[in-house]
Amino acid sequence: MALFRQLDEQVEQLLSLLSKDDNWLIVINADPDALGSALALKRIMTRRVKSVGIGQINEIQRPDNLAMIRYLRIPTRKLIPNLVAQYDKFALVDSQPHHNPELEKLDFSVVIDHHPVSRENPVEAPFADIRPKYGATCTMLTEYLYNMKIRPAKLLATALMYGIRCDTKTFEREFIDADMAAFKYLHKFADAKLMNRISRSEFHLDWMRYFSRAFYNLRRIGHGLFAHCGNVENPDILVIVADFFTRVHNVPWVVVSGVADDKLVVIFRGDGMRRDMGKMAQTLMNGLGSAGGHKQAARAEVEVAALEGEDPEIFMLKRLGQGNKSVIRRI
Known part of the structure; x- marks a missing residue:
């Protein structure tokens, strides 16, 4: 063979x-x-x-x-x-x-x-x-x-x-x-x-403040987690934060967002069993900006100007709340 x-x-x-x-x-x-x-x-x-x-x-x-x-x-x-x-x-x-x-x-x-x-x-x-x-x-x-x-x-x-x-x-x-x-x-x-x-070269020391923001803004939506990190110097930090939260026990999906270069960047992570993250990203964005990916990992980007003045975190909370029909609560 x-x-x-x-x-x-x-x-x-x-x-x-x-x-x-x-x-x-x-x-x-x-x-x-x-x-x-x-x-x-x-x-x-x-x-x-x-x-x-x-x-x-x-x-x-x-x-x-x-x-x-x-x-x-x-x-x-x-x-x-x-x-x-x-x-x-x-x-x-x-x-x-x-x-x-x-x-x-x-x-x-x-x-x-x-x-x-x-x-x-x-x-x-x-x-x-x-x-x-x-x-x-x-x-x-x-x-x-x-x-x-x-x-x-x-x-x-x-x-x-x-x-x-x-x-x-x-x-x-x-x-x-x-x-x-x-x-x-x-x-x-x-x-x-x-x-x-x-x-072993995964983090900048300066990035620790984004973890602090993510923990402060962390919310439970249905069975999943959502955190908005605000303005970030590099969207890669959102990937690292999202991957970190995938290690939380009994959490099937995670969404982490932030604003970089006048774009709302959203990272989706899942266990690949209960939800398809690529489809979830496309559904939530509904043609607004670019969105897509795999069953376990996806990404979306939307120009902040396209939000028509709405706060990026509020925009994501509304979209996630509608998509899950669940109560949103702080951790």
Whole structure:
């Protein structure tokens, strides 16, 4: 029995798009899964194209992401017009064009992702490999490397392994056999000490005040929890706070919101059994802004201006209260 699925057709199709005359930019919304996937695709493209770079649309401030970039030497840069102008071909990993307005501006030739497919926003690219059942895009790229007989070097294997670990939450979220197989396979080549060093770099000391706000504003809505963190310097802190509250006993879902860059950002987390967080996000937003994700993890973003003067916390309380038809009470 083969360790991974055979990708002969996909590999042939992908390689047919690569030319020695082309300059490729791999675009990401940087997080561990995206960073690891981009580094793997860069390895595949290297020596087959004229040049290949990595550009991220977001500001990277999470300590673990910064540690990952530093220790694993991931050459990513902020996506700005001057960077885009240097390239004539574009690839997208761990995301789809409709996920962000910045992504919609580019014409992608390659899209590799594991997020759910949107019927309203089909991916149109010469090469598109989207597998929603997979726990991580890093698993998909590991399969490509294996099928192409490319043995991942230490730093690349560590990046891919850490990406799988983060997106599956160490296999607490939904995953398939391929995710576990990739994790085990990469373990032979990865650096465990680097993995531990990166995983221990999760918090800025300055972020502790957001935990204080979240605890103060924490409310019980039905069986779930909601906390609004007010204005935040980086929406990544909302993800960390939400993941923390998922550890509370007998709480099937958590919603944490905050305002960053004039946008209401909402993070949804669930146990994957009682509620589908992706559907919950879409239902609550009801077409206002962008919303979507997986059964256990989702995200929504709405321009504050679209709230027409309503306080963001009150807006969320109304939406959550209507959706749950339950009494809202402080903890």
